[in-house]
Amino acid sequence: MKFRKSSSAAVLTALALALTACGGESGNAGDQPAGESTGANAPKLPTYAVAGNVKIDSPTLKKAQQAGKLVIGAKNDQPYLGFEDTTGKRSGFDIEIAKMVAADLGFKPDQIEFKTVDSNVRETTISKGEVDLYVGTYTINDERKKQVGFAGPYFQAGADLLVRKDEQGITGPDSLKGKTVCSIKGSTPLQEIKKPKYGAKTVELSKYSECVQQLLNNEVDAVTTDDAILKGYAAQRPTKLKVVGKPFTKEPYGVGMNKDDKALRDAVNSALEKHEKNGDYKKAYEATLGLSGSPYSEPPAVSRY
Amino acid sequence: MNVLLDHLAEFREGFIGTVLLTLASGLLAMTLGVVIAGFRVSPVPPLRMFGTAWVTLFRNTPLTLLFLIAWFVVPVIFVPGLSPWTKALLALSFYTSAFVCEAVRSGINTVPLGQAEAARSLGMTFTQTLRMIVLPQATRTVIAPLSSIFIALTKNSAIAGAFSVTELFGVQKLLSDKGFPITWIFLWVALGYLVVTFSISGLFRLLERRLGVAR
Amino acid sequence: MTASVLYDAPGPKARIRNRIYSVLGSLALVGLLAFAVYRLDAKGQLDPKVWEIFNNAGVRTNIRDGVLTTLKVFAVAGALSLIVGLLLAVARLSEHRPVRWLATGFIELFRAVPLLITIYALWVLFLTYKQDLGVIGDNTAFWGLVVGLTVYNGSVQAEVFRAGINAVPRGQVEAAYALGLRKYQVMTTLLLPQAIRSMLPTMISQLVVTLKDTSLGYVITYTELLFATRTMANNIIVNGENPFTAVTIVVGAIYIAMCLALSSLATWIERRGRRTKTGVAVAAAAEPAEAPGVLDASGGPLGPTADREPRP
Numbered sequence: 001m002k003f004r005k006s007s008s009a010a011v012l013t014a015l016a017l018a019l020t021a022c023g024g025e026s027g028n029a030g031d032q033p034a035g036e037s038t039g040a041n042a043p044k045l046p047t048y049a050v051a052g053n054v055k056i057d058s059p060t061l062k063k064a065q066q067a068g069k070l071v072i073g074a075k076n077d078q079p080y081l082g083f084e085d086t087t088g089k090r091s092g093f094d095i096e097i098a099k100m101v102a103a104d105l106g107f108k109p110d111q112i113e114f115k116t117v118d119s120n121v122r123e124t125t126i127s128k129g130e131v132d133l134y135v136g137t138y139t140i141n142d143e144r145k146k147q148v149g150f151a152g153p154y155f156q157a158g159a160d161l162l163v164r165k166d167e168q169g170i171t172g173p174d175s176l177k178g179k180t181v182c183s184i185k186g187s188t189p190l191q192e193i194k195k196p197k198y199g200a201k202t203v204e205l206s207k208y209s210e211c212v213q214q215l216l217n218n219e220v221d222a223v224t225t226d227d228a229i230l231k232g233y234a235a236q237r238p239t240k241l242k243v244v245g246k247p248f249t250k251e252p253y254g255v256g257m258n259k260d261d262k263a264l265r266d267a268v269n270s271a272l273e274k275h276e277k278n279g280d281y282k283k284a285y286e287a288t289l290g291l292s293g294s295p296y297s298e299p300p301a302v303s304r305y
Numbered sequence: 306m307n308v309l310l311d312h313l314a315e316f317r318e319g320f321i322g323t324v325l326l327t328l329a330s331g332l333l334a335m336t337l338g339v340v341i342a343g344f345r346v347s348p349v350p351p352l353r354m355f356g357t358a359w360v361t362l363f364r365n366t367p368l369t370l371l372f373l374i375a376w377f378v379v380p381v382i383f384v385p386g387l388s389p390w391t392k393a394l395l396a397l398s399f400y401t402s403a404f405v406c407e408a409v410r411s412g413i414n415t416v417p418l419g420q421a422e423a424a425r426s427l428g429m430t431f432t433q434t435l436r437m438i439v440l441p442q443a444t445r446t447v448i449a450p451l452s453s454i455f456i457a458l459t460k461n462s463a464i465a466g467a468f469s470v471t472e473l474f475g476v477q478k479l480l481s482d483k484g485f486p487i488t489w490i491f492l493w494v495a496l497g498y499l500v501v502t503f504s505i506s507g508l509f510r511l512l513e514r515r516l517g518v519a520r
Numbered sequence: 521m522t523a524s525v526l527y528d529a530p531g532p533k534a535r536i537r538n539r540i541y542s543v544l545g546s547l548a549l550v551g552l553l554a555f556a557v558y559r560l561d562a563k564g565q566l567d568p569k570v571w572e573i574f575n576n577a578g579v580r581t582n583i584r585d586g587v588l589t590t591l592k593v594f595a596v597a598g599a600l601s602l603i604v605g606l607l608l609a610v611a612r613l614s615e616h617r618p619v620r621w622l623a624t625g626f627i628e629l630f631r632a633v634p635l636l637i638t639i640y641a642l643w644v645l646f647l648t649y650k651q652d653l654g655v656i657g658d659n660t661a662f663w664g665l666v667v668g669l670t671v672y673n674g675s676v677q678a679e680v681f682r683a684g685i686n687a688v689p690r691g692q693v694e695a696a697y698a699l700g701l702r703k704y705q706v707m708t709t710l711l712l713p714q715a716i717r718s719m720l721p722t723m724i725s726q727l728v729v730t731l732k733d734t735s736l737g738y739v740i741t742y743t744e745l746l747f748a749t750r751t752m753a754n755n756i757i758v759n760g761e762n763p764f765t766a767v768t769i770v771v772g773a774i775y776i777a778m779c780l781a782l783s784s785l786a787t788w789i790e791r792r793g794r795r796t797k798t799g800v801a802v803a804a805a806a807e808p809a810e811a812p813g814v815l816d817a818s819g820g821p822l823g824p825t826a827d828r829e830p831r832p
Contacts, residue, residue: 382556421526466636491638
């Protein structure tokens with residue numbers, strides 16, 4: 001009895017230690033607000049006027065209004081686009097787009113529940129209503145339109161390549177022969193790069209940040225996805241990574257939602273157009289994505305269908 | 306129904322991927338497991354320690370964590386440049402080897418001590434004792450648990466699907482994302498696994514019958 | 521080491537040889553460790569800054585929340601799997617053929633399919649019928665994981681229970697019927713108590729498997745410990761590197777500690793059970809996946825108790 005008690009007690013103590021070993025004051029050296037600007041003259045994030053008494057004939061919205069919160073799917077590992085720091089605070093351009101749309105639908109920022117949804121389960125979570133809206137570098141295409149409704153586009157990106165700083169051999173998609181390229185299962189740039197004319201080997205993971213890690217570890221030669229995402233990673237580690245800078249596809253980003261909810265789609269489209277006109281869009285861009293070194297360009301025209 | 310017929314190529318590819326990964330990591334796990342079991346019963350303390358540490362580490366860590374280690378820690382610290390398939394092979398076989406090791410060790414321990422003593426007093430050498438007395442008996446006890454371990458391995462190989470290896474789970478997810486009804490996909494994929502697992506248990510039952518001699 | 525099947529008691533020569541091997545082995549082990557530490561250091565993974573991330577309140581909250589969610593899933597799924605396992609075992613031993621077949625089919629199906637696939641399929645299914653499911657629909661990821669763990673581990677636990685029930689001597693059952701006990705009385709007052717007692721260590725070992733398998737929640741975006749780990753490892757940057765190694769070591773240690781705590785409980789019960797001298801022997805604390813007979817679909821000797829030494 002004695003022995004046994006002490007052994008399991010030891011294990012429990014170890015566990016407790018593992019949990020609390022670093023019990024101490026909060027928020028010191030380790031805080032890493034990566035992908036965020038703290039400089040004095042950095043562009044300020046805009047705030048959005050929350051619309052009151054929104055009445056739209058949309059089943060998704062009605063449910064959200066009843067629940068008092070809007071569930072928005074987003075990425076959490078893309079600096080300057082959709083990023084979550086260790087305190088759980090989210091930042092980035094997509095997050096701003098989500099906030100401005102939510103404001104027009106009558107939801108205050110604290111009424112938004114962000115949910116991390118990785119690329120490979122987007123269609124499932126959106127079409128089954130696990131999230132009300134999805135804002136996370138989501139390319140509009142016809143294949144996806146079969147399952148998901150898209151508002152927007154609100155941004156035009158293009159597939160590009162992220163390589164190590166000292167890389168000389170890779171200058172564009174045509175120089176990828178025999179190289180290993182990492183991307184995400186089911187993403188549009190991956191389908192492009194998989195075409196036999198490029199002759200590249202591919203590795204498919206579930207998060208872009210894990211692809212970047214593979215690139216830093218010399219396990220793959222390039223990461224391909226939209227330039228906006230890649231520039232964020234390059235800006236995070238300017239001494240180690242660079243973007244090739246020759247976009248080879250067009251990736252218009254849209255806000256994903258239930259396929260049949262046309263009323264909601266129209267409302268989100270109007271919200272996007274409104275904020276693009278009144279300057280919120282530009283301010284939000286400059287305070288987020290603009291910091292990663294891509295200059296502001298006019299947003300593409302919203303296409304209603 | 307037509308989910309299967311329309312995507313037969315994907316299903317076949319996934320099925321072959323699962324079978325190959327299972328076979329390869331089964332073989333490696335078997336080899337590693339026997340070697341580590343040898344360590345665990347050896348009279349040399351450091352080897353025993355190594356064996357115990359190996360088993361404790363790999364048996365109590367979730368397989369997914371091992372996959373993450375194979376992808377993000379091993380290349381940094383040990384060998385860079387492994388293919389996704391090799392990484393999956395390593396993670397799966399290291400994990401499984403811990404279970405194989407324990408099965409083999411308990412198999413050895415079921416051989417009555419007296420038999421080995423008798424063999425030695427007859428003048429048999431260490432290798433002779435091992436080859437003619439201990440191992441044939443241990444093998445018979447080990448077969449049943451090994452069969453379950455390999456069935457578990459087949460199922461665990463599904464985790465590789467999320468790490469750039471083509472196998473059945475990847476197929477399920479792909480088709481589900483395309484919007485096909487999950488129930489049918491699930492049943493077809495389940496059938497694929499049933500084929501593999503039943504072949505394994507059948508094979509081992511055959512082995513058992515072959516080796517099964519009344520004691 | 522006490523007497524072994526494999527080796528004779530070492531003589532003077534063998535003792536010297538063993539000592540030489542010991543020294544060589546220790547050197548090799550130390551060398552391996554030193555190499556790992558050296559490589560870690562060379563890659564800047566031992567920099568105190570890398571390890572200071574665990575002083576960060578956010579990181580600590582993340583790890584704590586991860587552990588708590590993991591334990592929450594484990595508690596619910598573990599309890600449910602035991603209940604489901606009990607029901608399935610009784611159903612599989614039923615005298616009514618349809619009930620028996622249904623239970624057997626359920627057990628065989630869910631034991632043969634990888635848990636990852638079951639969890640994913642359940643999640644998609646729950647999402648599809650979100651509106652009609654009430655509580656489950658509100659938290660689909662949690663319930664997808666819990667129900668997936670429950671049906672798989674419940675099936676395995678059912679086989680463990682069945683092995684335990686089959687290990688109860690036949691004569692006891694006959695005696696009970698002769699005394700005029702009903703079927704459910706025999707089951708509840710005679711078979712189950714003995715089965716549970718003898719199978720407790722195996723059941724707990726299967727619970728360890730359940731605990732480890734909660735990590736599969738990452739596939740359906742459930743934020744348990746491993747999911748939190750991945751997010752942290754990907755989003756924290758120290759000295760331009762992601763602290764993958766540090767985070768993995770810490771989280772790995774937490775998992776190992778949790779599993780060891782559970783399995784030491786199993787060993788403790790096993791050892792305690794061995795000292796008592798009642799009817800059925802207590803099974804070894806092996807995971808059922810390795811215990812002979814339990815995962816074996818065919819008949820034959822059922823369960824680990826069958827091939828242990830004869831009962832006193």
